Amino acid sequence: MSANAKYQSPLTSRYASEEMSFNFSNDKRFSTWRKLWLNLATAEQQLGLTDITDDMLEEMRQNLTNIDYDLVAEEERRRRHDVMAHVHAFGVVCPKAAPIIHLGATSCFVTDNADLIILRDGLDILISKLVRAIDSLTNFAVAHKDLPTLGFTHFQPAQLTTVGKRATLWIQELLWDLRNLERVRNDLLFRGAKGTTGTQASFMALFDNQVDKVEALDQLVTKLSGFAKPYAVTGQTYLRKVDADILNAMASFGSTAHKIATDIRLLANLKEIEEPFEKNQIGSSAMAYKRNPMRCERICSLARHIMALASDALNTNSVQWLERTLDDSANRRISLPEAFLTTDIVLSVLQNVSDGLVVYPKVIERRIQQELPFMATENIIMAMVKKGGDRQVCHEHIRVLSHQSGYHVKVEGGENDLISRIREEPYFAPIIEDLPALLNPSTFIGAAPTQVVRFIENEVQPALAPYTEAISQKQAVQLQV
Template identity: 70%
Template sequence: MSTGIHDKYESPLTSRYASPEMAALFSPANRFYTWRQLWLNLAKAEKELGVKGITDEAIEEMEAHLILTKEDFEIAAIEEKRRRHDVMAHVYAFGQTAPKAAGIIHLGATSCYVTDNGDLIILRKGLDLLLDKLARAIYHFSRFADKYKSLPTLGFTHFQPAQLTTVGKRATLWIQELLWDLRNIIRARNDIGFRGVKGTTGTQASFLSLFDGDHDKVEALDARVCELFGFEILYPVTGQTYSRKIDIDILNPLSSFGATAHKIATDLRLLANLKEIEEPFEKDQIGSSAMAYKRNPMRCERVCSLSRHLMVLAQDTLMTNSVQWLERTLDDSANRRISLPEAFLTTDIVLSLLQNISEGLVVYPQVIQRHISQELPFMATENIIMAVTKKGGDRQECHEMIRVLSHQAASAVKEEGKENDLIERIKKTEYFKCIHDEVDSLLDPSTFIGRAPQQVDKFIKEHVNPALEPYSEILKQDKHVTLSV
């Protein structure tokens, strides 16, 4: 039974998760609008350099019809079905809308003039959107780190209790990786160049003919179109396409970010299981259809799920680049239509989730303290040994006494399910009478966290704040942001 709009598969990346901005950027409407911009600027540059037959009226008509209408899409669809060529279908559709320009649209160009330059324009804009979101996520995690920089918590190595750290210090480990992602994505964004006007195999033969053999004008045309689109880098040589290695350089940092996001979300899932920290949980949210009490870490699970997809997408670009025979083959096209948009849409979704998570993390200090109290007696044994030796005790003898009592306490915890009573055992043992009045102070968790609070302060001041400075205006737009961290 047909249900209209629901009888076709839709990617959940756009139908369920993606932001309107990123979904619009990779939409057919924006893609073909970008093509029309490319045809317009090519015509403008050619006219500036003396190509005959390009009139002011033609330019004005092209400018007036950059945004496609429903009729434009219908014309292009009919023509593509007939010609089996999407670029020529849209050249025809644009010419129907701007008839005074019909004869000069795409003059001297090959299809990759619009497809490849269009992709580079869209990919660069996509990275700008991602960088803004990444800056927001870093900022909110930094506020969290600052707020809890002095709250002691169990550290874990091998997911076994280890020396204490603080809730905020642990968050700096996440933030540091996000800062590296920010650096890598900025590099990728700033390294994106423009293919320019290179012709069918990159030799610019068609443009050399257009300018009657004038090499200087061909180079001037290439540079002028690049300038009109605001690119600082013009690739000096290309085949028919820009090198698909550029796609590797763009998707690698996105996939690398996927690994960061997966690690952060996994840590939070583990902490949620310990009931120490939870992601935001809405008032009417349902954790389980059967178990009403559950507060599943749904957002973090989604981050992990999508990040796994993101991490593998860079493999497509590696394999595609490796098989681009000579000046190019077309086996890149279908793959890139999927892998490039999906990488950006997925990164965008993961960043939206991370921002939401970082803004609403819930910490349970009493649970954290209870877990510390269960393990700290074992960790405090070295402090106790030192205190006894300062009172004149023998270190080796004290060590043996502590060892025996520790094993007894551990056995009670593991085999009888009791609380860790090592400290009570020490207080009841005559050997330790000389430090009984010091034992409690030797168990103060704040004395076990080293320089964690100071590390957080220095990290935010010297690394986070400078990295976020270029995004200060964007961060101010967030009503939750007070730029004081």
């Protein structure tokens, strides 16, 4: 069958990065299995198994990526066991080492330990991309820290904030996501050499019940595989709560990304902020004028998938009876790669959007002027009181004029003319010259600019400090439409 005659996951065929696609590829997985068999044999030799020779180890080392997938498929059809098919195929190209490949191990020695290596490497990819997205949004927040904009609560006009201050709310959630991903990355340990039910019985037999050597084997294989320590206890598998922990961290990020993208979509409708739009990009096949926020829509669409996948891991963990059941396998083959691939895609799109966000200050200013007169009424009342006016009398004048202006806007379809009405009302003559200052938007943003600066100095920069190299390697993300 041709590639176009069968289903292909859009995660790999359309969206995902090459590095994350490779991380979950057959080449990565099965070469990692072979490296684990080499590590096991190396550790067993170092701990006194004289039947394992240097020639055997070198033969294995030379064939880590020399995988005959046709032979593997043939063997799996015959043996109905994927691990033993690969053991046989490895032995064919390593005839000297064939007798000692997989010595003392159970299938989960390669499957679970390889999964942990792949999860670790996948988390490293995600963390690097997340810090780059945070860096892009941080640059945006700094650039627009002083630009007043209408705040919204309940998506109704509220007190002013700044464009940069609003971006810090997005960044703060992303910092929490960074913390969550760092934690699950740093908590990740190795299954090691634990045997069929986690008791290390096969290795006890191999080393004549010398428990010190069996424990040393567990530690040595772990070290050779790039981990600091193994899990102290396991069943046949590492506990599937590890998967749930990782996917929950990703789901939490998915929630953040969905919120950020939704905010940008709402602001795009108001024509205040837009995601990047390419010169020849078509927004609609029928409505040529449209500039649809397709990048942010993609983020929202895929973020929902990330959040949904977390339930797979939770449910799988909950039904791992006793030392294990095999009903985790098929689910994990789908849910783990898809969670990583989808999160990887969302992070790439998020950086692309953050790098190219377009702000329209004139539109923002016009919307402020439509709402600011109502928000300025308290300032006007205070100014009148300072000039000798009575607060209650002033409040009643403002109330009447506000309702008149509101009727003009909502019923008659006019512009907000409250300030014009105030100018024409003789009662307010004492403060007419003060109105421009009282209506200056920059006086309504409180400490927002300072908050941006302090937040970046005290929160963002310390969090990103360990990742200066990753940030320096940041490149513009090109997306496939």
